[in-house]
Amino acid sequence: MVDQTHAPASEAPEAPAVAPMNMIQALNSAIDVKMAEDPNVLSFGEDAGYFGGVFRVTDKLQEKHGLTRSFDAPISECGIVAAAIGMGAYGIRPVVEIQFADYIYPAYDQIVSEAAKMRYRSGGQFTSPITIRSPYGGGIFGGQTHSQSPEALFTHIAGLKVVIPSNPYDAKGLLTAAIEDDDPVVFFEPKRLYNGPFDGWHQNPVSPWKTQELAQVPTGKYSIPLGKARVMREGNDVTVLAYGSMVWVSLAGADHAGVDAEVIDLRSLVPLDIETIEASVKKTGRCVIVHEAPKTSGYGGELSALVQERCFYHLEAPVTRVAGWDTPYPHAFEWEYFPGPQRVSDALKSVMAGGR
Amino acid sequence: MTRNTKPLSLRVPEPSGRPGDTPDFSHLKLDVAGAVDRPPVDARPVQMLDLAFRLVRVLDDEGTAVGPWNPRLDAETLKKGLKAMILTRAFDDRMHRAHRQGKTSFYMKCTGEEAIAVAQGMILSREDMGFPTYRQQGLLIARGYPLVEMMNQIYSNASDPIKGRQLPIMYSAKDYGFFTISGNLGTQVPQAVGWAMASAYKGDDKIAISWIGDGATAEGDFHNALTFAAVYRAPVILNVVNNQWAISSFQGIAGGMETTFASKAIGYGLPALRVDGNDFLAVWAATQWAEERARSNQGATVIELFTYRGAPHSTSDDPSRYRPGDEHEKWPLGDPIVRLKQHLIALGEWSDEQQAEAEADAVEQVRAAGKASEAIGTLGQSRPSVKTMFEDVFATDDWRLTEQRREVGV
Numbered sequence: 192m193v194d195q196t197h198a199p200a201s202e203a204p205e206a207p208a209v210a211p212m213n214m215i216q217a218l219n220s221a222i223d224v225k226m227a228e229d230p231n232v233l234s235f236g237e238d239a240g241y242f243g244g245v246f247r248v249t250d251k252l253q254e255k256h257g258l259t260r261s262f263d264a265p266i267s268e269c270g271i272v273a274a275a276i277g278m279g280a281y282g283i284r285p286v287v288e289i290q291f292a293d294y295i296y297p298a299y300d301q302i303v304s305e306a307a308k309m310r311y312r313s314g315g316q317f318t319s320p321i322t323i324r325s326p327y328g329g330g331i332f333g334g335q336t337h338s339q340s341p342e343a344l345f346t347h348i349a350g351l352k353v354v355i356p357s358n359p360y361d362a363k364g365l366l367t368a369a370i371e372d373d374d375p376v377v378f379f380e381p382k383r384l385y386n387g388p389f390d391g392w393h394q395n396p397v398s399p400w401k402t403q404e405l406a407q408v409p410t411g412k413y414s415i416p417l418g419k420a421r422v423m424r425e426g427n428d429v430t431v432l433a434y435g436s437m438v439w440v441s442l443a444g445a446d447h448a449g450v451d452a453e454v455i456d457l458r459s460l461v462p463l464d465i466e467t468i469e470a471s472v473k474k475t476g477r478c479v480i481v482h483e484a485p486k487t488s489g490y491g492g493e494l495s496a497l498v499q500e501r502c503f504y505h506l507e508a509p510v511t512r513v514a515g516w517d518t519p520y521p522h523a524f525e526w527e528y529f530p531g532p533q534r535v536s537d538a539l540k541s542v543m544a545g546g547r
Numbered sequence: 548m549t550r551n552t553k554p555l556s557l558r559v560p561e562p563s564g565r566p567g568d569t570p571d572f573s574h575l576k577l578d579v580a581g582a583v584d585r586p587p588v589d590a591r592p593v594q595m596l597d598l599a600f601r602l603v604r605v606l607d608d609e610g611t612a613v614g615p616w617n618p619r620l621d622a623e624t625l626k627k628g629l630k631a632m633i634l635t636r637a638f639d640d641r642m643h644r645a646h647r648q649g650k651t652s653f654y655m656k657c658t659g660e661e662a663i664a665v666a667q668g669m670i671l672s673r674e675d676m677g678f679p680t681y682r683q684q685g686l687l688i689a690r691g692y693p694l695v696e697m698m699n700q701i702y703s704n705a706s707d708p709i710k711g712r713q714l715p716i717m718y719s720a721k722d723y724g725f726f727t728i729s730g731n732l733g734t735q736v737p738q739a740v741g742w743a744m745a746s747a748y749k750g751d752d753k754i755a756i757s758w759i760g761d762g763a764t765a766e767g768d769f770h771n772a773l774t775f776a777a778v779y780r781a782p783v784i785l786n787v788v789n790n791q792w793a794i795s796s797f798q799g800i801a802g803g804m805e806t807t808f809a810s811k812a813i814g815y816g817l818p819a820l821r822v823d824g825n826d827f828l829a830v831w832a833a834t835q836w837a838e839e840r841a842r843s844n845q846g847a848t849v850i851e852l853f854t855y856r857g858a859p860h861s862t863s864d865d866p867s868r869y870r871p872g873d874e875h876e877k878w879p880l881g882d883p884i885v886r887l888k889q890h891l892i893a894l895g896e897w898s899d900e901q902q903a904e905a906e907a908d909a910v911e912q913v914r915a916a917g918k919a920s921e922a923i924g925t926l927g928q929s930r931p932s933v934k935t936m937f938e939d940v941f942a943t944d945d946w947r948l949t950e951q952r953r954e955v956g957v
């Protein structure tokens with residue numbers, strides 16, 4: 192804390208410590224603050240420079256920090272990530288944007304075989320302190336190639352961290368931690384939440400972030416350690432594990448079911464806050480896992496196995512998953528595909544009925 | 548229904564010779580030494596398009612250095628280069644034998660290509676970063692990296708500097724400007740560009756240099772690298788080592804029959820040089836040209852180093868199954884060690900006796916290093932603590948790895 196009594200009288204009045212922000216603004220603020228603080232932080236990606244990215248997450252960064260610090264990149268995801276890896280080896284901390292998570296596959300080899308393995312394979316001589324940001328997830332009528340949730344592909348890879356925020360406050364704190372992290376971080380941004388929390392009832396409008404407490408974001412620097420989950424709502428009957436937009440869907444689903452659910456926002460999948468999960472499931476005796484990604488080999492499978500390994504004798508009902516279907520993301524059937532609160536509610540009720 | 552037109556046919560490129568055939572290099576268009584112009588270092592790429600199709604050569608058949616690319620090196624530098632090449636070959640021979648003796652699982656020689664990594668390793672400094680593939684051992688050797696450390700890596704023994712984690716020959720030596728080698732072909736090239744971009748961004752004076760094989764130029768990474776290098780004018784030297792073969796596939800399978808690998812640079816607006824890779828002086832001169840360009844902020848150069856892979860691809864390969872057995876001996880550009888030796892002798896700076904002495908000395912150096920490394924242990928006889936298997940995955944501890952390490956009992 193700054194000791195105000197000793198502050199020189201001539202100092203300009205401080206900027207407001209907290210401001211309402213949506214998730215885009217909060218992410219922008221995280222990069223902005225880090226760039227201001229550390230000349231080694233660069234930000235680049237397709238349309239990410241002059242225009243500030245198609246979702247405007249990097250808006251005005253070029254104007255504020257200069258052309259060589261926030262710039263446009265060729266449409267070459269492999270090139271973007273590879274260049275970032277080379278920069279990281281030099282000592283730079285690049286924050287790169289993959290315009291949509293669906294386009295991360297051309298960069299997959301560079302992320303998986305290179306960034307993830309750099310520290311290990313070089314015996315610690317070279318590291319890859321890079322952050323790969325990408326909007327992900329559905330619910331925006333993006334069709335197959337603008338809606339995917341590929342997080343599980345990265346959680347499977349040794350050496351990668353995978354972070355997914357669900358609100359502006361966390362988004363800024365987690366992105367700051369990701370940029371400062373000495374390992375490669377894949378940072379997925381639930382684009383459905385960019386402009387407001389979304390309860391998953393598709394007929395409901397997105398409510399603006401400004402009505403939410405979690406949209407009160409410090410303008411200065413702060414970070415949230417990776418690997419600490421947030422208990423969004425305490426409850427006693429069932430634990431819901433979720434991340435990204437599914438956090439809000441889960442809250443809506445619990446309301447709809449009228450169940451006393453403890454809803455946990457994992458915030459980061461790797462590292463994973465196993466302690467919070469374990470304590471909660473041992474308390475409630477039930478667990479429902481919710482994610483947008485297809486069910487088969489999704490991260491829910493891993494969570495389910497962990498809960499079973501660690502909490503089996505505390506369980507009152509089978510661990511249950513609510514997930515995307517094992518089909519490509521269908522444009523016209525988005526609302527049949529998107530796991531909404533109704534499905535969460537059904538799962539909660541069935542888990543409650545399945546007590547032993 | 549197809550139209551009533553002549554049937555189409557598929558062309559699959561084939562090399563000029565297969566096992567049992569007489570080697571035939573008559574299709575190669577080889578400029579004589581000294582024939583190719585040397586453009587000024589600030590030449591615009593369009594002013595030097597022909598260099599992507601010619602062949603820069605300095606040493607003629609008599610071992611005399613001729614023409615505008617002659618780097619006029621002093622005798623000491625030439626001798627240093629020759630000795631490093633001799634040592635590289637002696638190292639390769641010993642480690643190849645070590646594999647045959649079951650001391651390691653794998654080895655890859657660079658026979659016939661020694662001039663490339665040695666000359667380039669000598670020109671650039673250790674502060675610059677090399678992004679090598681697996682045939683640039685000469686770079687470490689030219690820079691005096693301890694042979695015993697290289698062997699420790701190859702044996703994955705208790706003193707392996709990268710803790711038994713990588714396939715033999717996949718060194719990592721940051722202090723020697725040698726980036727960690729990847730088993731995935733081509734990935735290092737756009738990384739080299741990124742590294743060079745970072746140096747330029749910081750206003751430093753370091754440059755990067757990368758190598759890729761002719762076969763691996765078909766990977767997207769190579770083309771992405773050229774785009775980035777051109778767009779951001781990265782201070783990097785991008786080498787394509789065209790040693791004619793990618794395991795059993797000849798260079799035509801990567802597109803080498805349609806055009807030269809150097810010419811791939813043209814579409815990106817990058818300058819291209821095509822160089823006799825078996826000519827130490829030509830490699831030196833071309834690299835120096837590219838280096839000067841990079842250091843004076845004029846960006847990247849693509850260099851195709853035209854050479855021949857004399858040895859098998861690796862210890863797992865038998866080239867007599869896919870190419871004429873004596874093709875290597877017939878390679879019209881000769882042997883890089885013999886050619887440099889001949890040059891030094893022509894200068895009156897060297898003799899057959901000195902050559903024999905240098906070879907014996909190299910064998911002795913390798914033997915001594917071999918003894919020291921084998922005393923620590925060969926593959927399976929000695930290795931780092933199993934505990935290290937769980938280290939360096941992340942910078943900080945991860946509960947999964949801690950639990951798994953306990954499960955292994957270490």
Ligand SMILES: Cc1ncc(C[n+]2csc(CCOP(=O)(O)OP(=O)(O)O)c2C)c(N)n1
Nearest residue numbers: 682730731732760761762763790792793794
């Ligand atoms: C991405 C990838 N694909 C395939 C391989 C297997 N592989 C290893 S070396 C090699 C041939 C490479 O040939 P070239 O690039 O010409 O280099 P050279 O071995 O001739 O030096 C292949 C196919 C690999 N290591 N990585």
